[in-house]
Amino acid sequence: MVLKPASINITISLPKISIDQELCTGCGICAEVCPFGIPQSTDNGKFKIYDVDRCTECSACQRNCPAMAVLLQERKGCGCLWDARARSKNPQSNNCCG
Ligand code: SF4
Numbered sequence: 475m476v477l478k479p480a481s482i483n484i485t486i487s488l489p490k491i492s493i494d495q496e497l498c499t500g501c502g503i504c505a506e507v508c509p510f511g512i513p514q515s516t517d518n519g520k521f522k523i524y525d526v527d528r529c530t531e532c533s534a535c536q537r538n539c540p541a542m543a544v545l546l547q548e549r550k551g552c553g554c555l556w557d558a559r560a561r562s563k564n565p566q567s568n569n570c571c572g
């Protein structure tokens with residue numbers, strides 16, 4: 475008799491935005507450009523996303539991070555600060571850069 479391993483389905487849901495702690499240098503630019511100040515510094519001097527639900531996925535933090543440490547599942551904005559500000563007033567806004 476041959477036993478086959480049972481198949482296992484694992485679903486992993488990633489947060490819509492996170493910061494790679496290995497890459498983050500703690501420069502703080504992401505917190506400066508985010509219209510909501512969502513990236514916050516931690517005890518080790520690096521930055522993390524604590525309030526994921528408030529993120530509009532404008533991508534300003536990702537676009538301006540010099541270490542490419544910001545991980546966005548879906549980029550909804552073009553990443554410019556004008557767009558980030560517009561999304562802070564209306565997350566559905568999509569009227570930047572044409
Ligand atoms: S901009 Fe990038 S490297 Fe700088 S604190 Fe934010 S995530 Fe870290």
Ligand code: SF4
Nearest residue numbers: 508529530532533535
């Ligand atoms: S994607 Fe935009 S709203 Fe979300 S954390 Fe980055 S700058 Fe802030």
